[in-house]
Amino acid sequence: MTSPAVTPAATAWGANFELPPLGVGVGLRRPHIERVQAEHPDVPFFEFCPENYMDRGGRSRRSLLDVAERYPLVSHGVGLGIGSVDALDHAYLTRLKRLIEETGALWASDHLCWNRADGRSSNDLLPLPFTAEAVHHTAARIREVQDFLELPFLVENISTYTILPGAEMTEGEFTRAVLEEADCGLLLDVNNVYVNWRNHGTDPHEFMRAIPRERIGQMHMAGHEDRGHVVVDTHGAPVRDEVWALFRDALAISGPTSVLLEWDCNIPSLERLLEEAAAARAIYDDVTCAAVSS
Numbered sequence: 511m512t513s514p515a516v517t518p519a520a521t522a523w524g525a526n527f528e529l530p531p532l533g534v535g536v537g538l539r540r541p542h543i544e545r546v547q548a549e550h551p552d553v554p555f556f557e558f559c560p561e562n563y564m565d566r567g568g569r570s571r572r573s574l575l576d577v578a579e580r581y582p583l584v585s586h587g588v589g590l591g592i593g594s595v596d597a598l599d600h601a602y603l604t605r606l607k608r609l610i611e612e613t614g615a616l617w618a619s620d621h622l623c624w625n626r627a628d629g630r631s632s633n634d635l636l637p638l639p640f641t642a643e644a645v646h647h648t649a650a651r652i653r654e655v656q657d658f659l660e661l662p663f664l665v666e667n668i669s670t671y672t673i674l675p676g677a678e679m680t681e682g683e684f685t686r687a688v689l690e691e692a693d694c695g696l697l698l699d700v701n702n703v704y705v706n707w708r709n710h711g712t713d714p715h716e717f718m719r720a721i722p723r724e725r726i727g728q729m730h731m732a733g734h735e736d737r738g739h740v741v742v743d744t745h746g747a748p749v750r751d752e753v754w755a756l757f758r759d760a761l762a763i764s765g766p767t768s769v770l771l772e773w774d775c776n777i778p779s780l781e782r783l784l785e786e787a788a789a790a791r792a793i794y795d796d797v798t799c800a801a802v803s804s
């Protein structure tokens with residue numbers, strides 16, 4: 511059992527700031543939470559989705575807080591829509607901050623996307639245009655969120671099914687510019703890099719090399735569905751061999767970090783989830799130990 515005594519995160523990223531590398535954790539999902547509470551599986555950290563708890567009290571929230579007593583937690587949201595043009599939702603941010611404080615989450619993340627316009631919301635994570643205007647707009651909002659939460663904030667590269675016209679730079683250049691102007695970190699979703707490679711022909715290694723390694727605060731690994739003409743980011747299947755291969759390349763760039771296995775639909779047994787995490791851990795140890803000894 512790993513204790514939750516992990517160094518609290520600083521409130522500003524800064525040139526030399528790095529988040530603690532926690533190893534390979536898993537997403538905390540409702541079908542498993544009672545067993546996690548009762549059996550205390552050997553997992554170095556859990557990631558929770560704040561939208562599943564922010565508006566709930568009672569048993570659900572108590573279960574999360576119980577897990578927080580024993581494990582380091584990180585928060586990974588899906589509802590912020592950080593690149594949207596509509597004003598930031600301060601009621602949402604206030605509820606998020608309260609949950610972060612209650613759980614002692616080490617950092618918070620959401621997606622580098624937009625999801626709202628003219629007061630209407632989309633459940634999809636929509637792609638931003640790769641333009642300087644979008645960099646400045648999004649970075650300013652990330653700074654505002656990070657300052658409000660008083661916690662390191664990571665944005666996640668999303669999987670996309672179209673690239674908006676008018677791009678002035680590659681996705682890697684866009685992402686790097688946002689990270690540096692916002693002074694925030696990246697949640698590098700390796701499966702999303704693979705999905706975009708297949709769907710758009712973009713070079714996954716160009717994307718990963720564009721990111722300053724010290725800004726990679728966490729990684730995601732997940733499964734997808736390959737339909738031949740399109741690859742769909744489902745989080746509902748085992749990680750595929752092609753993504754494991756890309757994971758090795760990503761770890762060689764990042765060094766020790768925190769890796770989170772996402773499995774959000776067709777959720778398997780806790781045993782199967784931990785088996786998949788163990789596969790990730792074997793690669794993680796292989797790559798990061800080899801880097802240390804070389």
Ligand SMILES: [Fe+2]
Pocket residue numbers: 666699730732772
């Ligand atoms: Fe992800």
